[in-house]
Amino acid sequence: MAPQRLAGRSGRLRLVVIQALVFSLFATLFARLYFLQVVDGAEYHAQATSQSVREIVVQPQRGLIVDDQGRPLVTNRLSWVVAVDRTMLGKMTERQQEILLERVGGVVGVKVPRIQRQLDTWNGSPYQPVPIASDVAQRVALRILEQPEDYPGIVVDQQSVRAYPEPYGVNLAHVLGYLSPITEGELDQAEERDDESVNGASSVGRAGVEKQYDRFLRGMPGYKSVAVDSMGRVLGDDGEVEGEPGDTLVTSIDAKVQSVVEQQLLERMRYQRTQRDPVTGRNYVADSGAAIVMEADTGRIVAMASQPTYDPGVWVGGISKKQLDRLYSDAAGTPLLARATQGQFAPGSTWKPFMTAGALTHGYSTDTVLNCSSALRVGNRDFKNYESGAYGYIGFAKALEVSCNTFFYRIGLDYWQRYGSDVADVDAKDPLVSEAKEFGFGQETGIDLPGEASGRIADRQWKRDYYESMKGYYCKISNKPQDADTSDFVYLFAHEFCAEGYAYRAGDAVNFAIGQGDTLVTPLQLARAYAAIANGGTLYAPRVAKAIVSPDGEVVRRIAPKPVGEVDVPEQTLEYIDSALKGVAANPSGTMNWKLQGFPLDDVVIRAKTGSAEVHGKQTTGWVASYTDDYVVVMMISQGGTGSGSVGEGIRKVWETLYGIDGMDVDPDRAAIPGVTPPERLPTFMQDGTILPPARQED
Incomplete structure (x- = not known):
């Protein structure tokens, strides 16, 4: 019996020990649960809540660019954009990712390697969907939206992109410039400056006034908080901070004059290509050219054209490698090069x-x-x-x-x-x-x-x-x-x-x-120098912009003409040169006179100088530089022949446009710019967004 009693006690003791261990484990568990839910409950709840809310950048409307009459040169439009949610993509297997990217790429017309590059090089927030296609057809966008089960992690929405209304058919690509996504280095620099106007999803100006006045045009982005589930799917909005649209840039460009300048430059180049060069025995190449209209007394640019040019819309939504190669191609004439400001030619x-x-x-x-x-x-x-x-x-x-x-x-x-x-x-x-x-x-x-x-x-x-x-x-x-x-x-x-x-x-x-040899000038430099003769000796830093106007129509900043020097030439010397240049246009032996037969030179007094620059291994570069009391007009064609022979007719047409000339009749009411000379006042910006021409000043 003794051994049996001993065995019973031992069994009960083991049971007590097990019960004590179980009790202590439960006590520890309950204590931990109490600590997590009661003591630190609020903190963990906040962390859990924050993990289910993500912040997405809302890009602002970029500011408009308008001409001196308020005509829009660059605006914005809505574009269907297809993007990939990388968070959702990361929760898929490698094979599932391949299938998804192939499916969406096939629908939007973008190859998978390009999509992958865009995903790998994305600078924006990891929670921001990565755009892979812009300007997607509405039917394609709706197809993806209506079949979410086939396109998990694919986001489709409408975003604002640049649009080019082209008033009077103007191109103006080299003046306006273009946008492209911000680089990692630029983003780092912006963060060092505490610049909150850009982010990883921003597009910034790369050329033209889009680059020069980017900080005014870009606006301030907003931020939207969205609730997501455990799979990263958006459940709904959780709040939004409104962004600020960009300011409007008012330029001194006049679209009506710009249109005529562009047309004349292109027409003269095309015509010269049909003409035989007596020196080489073959037709003129007429490979490039430029034309400028400048206010003589202010240095403001009224029109500026370069050939060859390009469609600024090719940059919207991302440019293809083929398109980019063409812009830099020698065979295409390097269209990205602005001949008016970047081309260098013998004068x-x-x-x-x-x-x-x-x-x-x-x-x-x-x-x-x-x-x-x-x-x-x-x-x-x-x-x-x-x-x-x-x-x-x-x-x-x-x-x-x-x-x-x-x-x-x-x-x-x-x-x-x-x-x-x-x-x-x-x-x-x-x-x-x-x-x-x-x-x-x-x-x-x-x-x-x-x-x-x-x-x-x-x-x-x-x-x-x-x-x-x-x-x-x-x-x-x-x-x-x-x-x-x-x-x-x-x-x-x-x-x-x-x-x-x-x-x-x-x-x-x-x-x-005589302007030969290795000396080179840009068409803009020549126009500025002739303006100094016209205005009595003042050199201006030329200006395209006139003012910055806020979205509510308030003038933020006026951009005044900027004199940068006076030529050290006696007034009587400038007057003598001025008189001599009248003879180039008016006298029968003047080299520009034959292109101004039947032109009302008594009413519109033109001073001019022609130029035919010989370039080793190439055909002659033709120039005409001309001016009145109001304007300077310069036009040139590389490998286009003699000055007046190549661009003389184009110069005449521009002057007829500026002063409203028809034959020998001068009618200011027909002039391209109301009042003949550019307005000092700015366009009127109405509360409903309408832009009206500048109010005419009383005489």
């Missing part, structure tokens, strides 16, 4: 008025006469007049009127002989170079558009610098026997360059005097 005879100013302020006088012979020998080379014409002994006014090269060759040679015959002296005095710089050539004009080119003054210092940078290349060619891949010209040039490429010779000086 030819349009350069001569500034050389006249240099000569008349450095020893020559209006009574000076020089021989306009058919050629001038410099060293062992004859520098010729156009078509070897000769006019005998003439003064500056006649030299400008008939565009005599040898007249200006003699001036350039005279200064070189007096001050610079030491070919290695980079500091030698050169009045013509100094005058070119006085008129702002060789440096950016300061226009409110990004990416402006500076042009080039090919003076002694430039030639020395160029020699230092290139002598290794050319000396390598000249120091070895000529091979089959090196032409005789290149081999001879390399030998001469290696030996004395730094030398600024008499030939360089005479070429400089």
Whole structure:
């Protein structure tokens, strides 16, 4: 019996121990539950709530861009956008992801590798759906919306994108610019500046006024909180912070004038391509061109066109690689390059008025006469007049009127002989170079558009610098026997360059005097310099923008004309040049006169200068620079032939548009701009969003 009692006690003891352990476990569990639910319950509830609410950026409406009359140049429109929720995608198997992306890619017309790249490079919030297709057809968007079971994690909604109303058919791509998604580096910089106006889903200006005035146009984004379930599906809105739409940019561009300028430039280029070049024996290439209309007294840009151009709408919703390659393609003429501000060309005879100013302020006088012979020998080379014409002994006014090269060759040679015959002296005095710089050539004009080119003054210092940078290349060619891949010209040039490429010779000086050689200008620089002659000597930083206006119609900022310098030329000298340039247009021997037959020059007094710049290996670049008391109009075509021959008719049509000219009749009521000259006042912005033209000022 004793062993049995002992065994019973032992069993009960084990039971008690087990019961104690179970009780202690339950006690610990209950204590923990009490701690979690009562002591820290509020904190954990808040965390759980926050995990089910996600913040999504709501992009603001970007500001409008309008012309001087309030006509919209850039607006916004709604676009169906298909996006992928990466959170939902991450909860799928790899095979499920492949099937989903193939399905949605097939519907929206985007290949899976491209979708994957967009997902991998997304800069925005991880909870923000990643856009993979914009401007999706409504039927496609509705198909996805109506079949959510086939497209889990695919979000379809309407977003605001840029639209181009094209008043009067204008293109204006190089002035307006375009947008593209913000980069990771830009986003990091914005965060360092505490700039809350951009985020990972932002698109920012990349060119034109879209870039220059991006901070005004972009607005301030809003934020929307959405409740989601455990699978990341949106259950509903949980609150929203309203964004602020961007400001409106009022420009000095006039769409009606811009339309005529664009049409004339394109028509003249197309026409020249049908004409035979007597020098090369083949049709003109007319590969690029530019045209500018500028207010003479303010530097404001009324119209600006470049060819070739492109459709700014190609950037909306993301540009394809094929489209981007074309914009940079040499075969397509690099359409992305704005010739008006970024193209650099030899100015030819349009350069001569500034050389006249240099000569008349450095020893020559209006009574000076020089021989306009058919050629001038410099060293062992004859520098010729156009078509070897000769006019005998003439003064500056006649030299400008008939565009005599040898007249200006003699001036350039005279200064070189007096001050610079030491070919290695980079500091030698050169009045013509100094005058070119006085008129702002060789440096950016300061226009409110990004990416402006500076042009080039090919003076002694430039030639020395160029020699230092290139002598290794050319000396390598000249120091070895000529091979089959090196032409005789290149081999001879390399030998001469290696030996004395730094030398600024008499030939360089005479070429400089007529805008030939290595000197380059942009069409905008030339327009600005002619405006300085027209307005009495003031150089302006050209302006496209006139004002920033808030969404409620209040003027945030006026953008006034910006004078940046005065040319150091006596008033009487500028008046003499002005009078001479009238002769280019009005006198029978003037090089622009034949294009202005039957034009009311007594009522609309045009001053002009033509230019035909010869470029090695290419056809002639044609220029016409012209102005009145109100405007400067410049047009040029690369490889288009002589100045007046290539663009003279286009220049005339622009002047007829500006002043309302029909034959010999001048009717201000027919002028493109009401009142003939651009309005000082801004468009009127109504509360309902309507934009009215500026109110006419009382006389």
